[in-house]
Amino acid sequence: MLDYDHLAALSAILRTGSFEKAARQLGLTPSAISQRIKTLEERVGAVLVVRGQPCQPTSAGQRLFRHAEEVALLEAGLGRDLGAFEGMAKTPSLRLAVNADSLATWFVPAMASVDAFLYDLVLDDQDHSAGWLRRGEVRAAVTGSPQAVQGCDCRYLGRLRYLATASPAFMTRWFPDGVTPERLAVAPTMTFNIKDTLQSRWLAQAFAADISPPTHWLPSSHGFVDATMAGVGWGMNPEILVGNAIASGRLATLIPDCPLDVPLYWHWSRSAGPALKVLTDAVLATARRLLEQDPS
């Protein structure tokens, strides 16, 4: 068997980015950490960590990191069945990929209801979070893709509803005679990052025309809302974040009753499945409550 204290040193380095911080986190000296990694590397016969600011895993290091997390999750299940025992792993860390808008709208209540883990969240676009799972870098993910990843299970969560919104002053300035393709071609919009296609998908859905408006780039869910309110541009915002502002007139929809719904899915690694069951249940229940559900 591998020495799991040594694996814990590897995990701590990859989470904190440095040997010094890992040493502090584990209550060891940096040279003890260094020695553990050296022993592991000799044992496995491969370099595991590329030293740098921050330290990065090699592909072998990434694979061992994943293994350490899976074993800690299994051990946590043991603790639940047998009761905590001497020498048991502490609260296991769980790396998840979540899209920024889910984190900003409905995911926090789900994670807050399960305190069995230390959460290690990776943010990425809903169309790219499945990649993290496919590469084995996370144990579960909220994604926009229904396509099952090898070794993973998948459940439909519901739809996150987006509304094309702008401030009343922005509407008056840029759309005095209505929201037309011609005006949309010159009114500034906002884009989260190069992975964000929501604005262009909504334009295609609403106008069936190929419109490329000038755009700001703003990689933050709440930053998007704040900048929309401040009149920087129009943008696709989750209804959960802007519903109140629309009701009170601080924001307006570009076109009434023209939402864009993005279906979301929860994928989780089968090998971590039993340990993840309690979180999967919480995620499904919270999504049922907060996301748009299909009529049954």
Place this chain on the structure above:
Amino acid sequence: MLDYDHLAALSAILRTGSFEKAARQLGLTPSAISQRIKTLEERVGAVLVVRGQPCQPTSAGQRLFRHAEEVALLEAGLGRDLGAFEGMAKTPSLRLAVNADSLATWFVPAMASVDAFLYDLVLDDQDHSAGWLRRGEVRAAVTGSPQAVQGCDCRYLGRLRYLATASPAFMTRWFPDGVTPERLAVAPTMTFNIKDTLQSRWLAQAFAADISPPTHWLPSSHGFVDATMAGVGWGMNPEILVGNAIASGRLATLIPDCPLDVPLYWHWSRSAGPALKVLTDAVLATARRLLEQDPS
């Protein structure tokens, strides 16, 4: 002189990540975009774009991208002095590095008050945003460093005040007999990412002890606040974001009157200086209003 329409094609590719999206944005065919890049590369004698998902600049491509942005800024100044004229560049894009907590607290009003630019925001930790400026990848930055970057000017903005906060339920569960180093060593905290040292700096300031609590990882300013409210962990949150929640009792400070102040600085590239003046003025005025100022 270079052909600036060709440079515009390069900028559009690097902003959108693909030849196809750049073509749509500029109203050209992808093959026209491709031809422009090829001509530019022959002219400069270097590859400019590494094709991929997304397309990335080479170092020569990065340098030209910066030049194109600087020229567009200069041209915008010309437009202000002479009035808009035929063939003038459209609203110039301006790439800035801002730390996430500044964007979440005080930066949006500053940028919203200046509509002369399409903002292209890069988010990074306040201790790392100066690196973006040093590498020439942004024209200005909000950073935690007073150290002037070559070719740049720098002004002090004030201090962003952080409070160590937790939910009342979290306080009862983890600190029933007060906030002590012993309890802080086991109560879960939250860390933004591996660049975030706020929690450990506050612990060192408050206890002069080396405490390494178990930590969640959560790379989102508002996610941090939401997770603090939901009792996931304690964390350093900007007073601007949590002041109301503390006043109404939905959040508590771990130790009363024990803030951590982070000084912030505005750095801007001198070559873009005149064009940036209006934004610099707005940033300084907004910071004066919303950040903690030193007694004069």
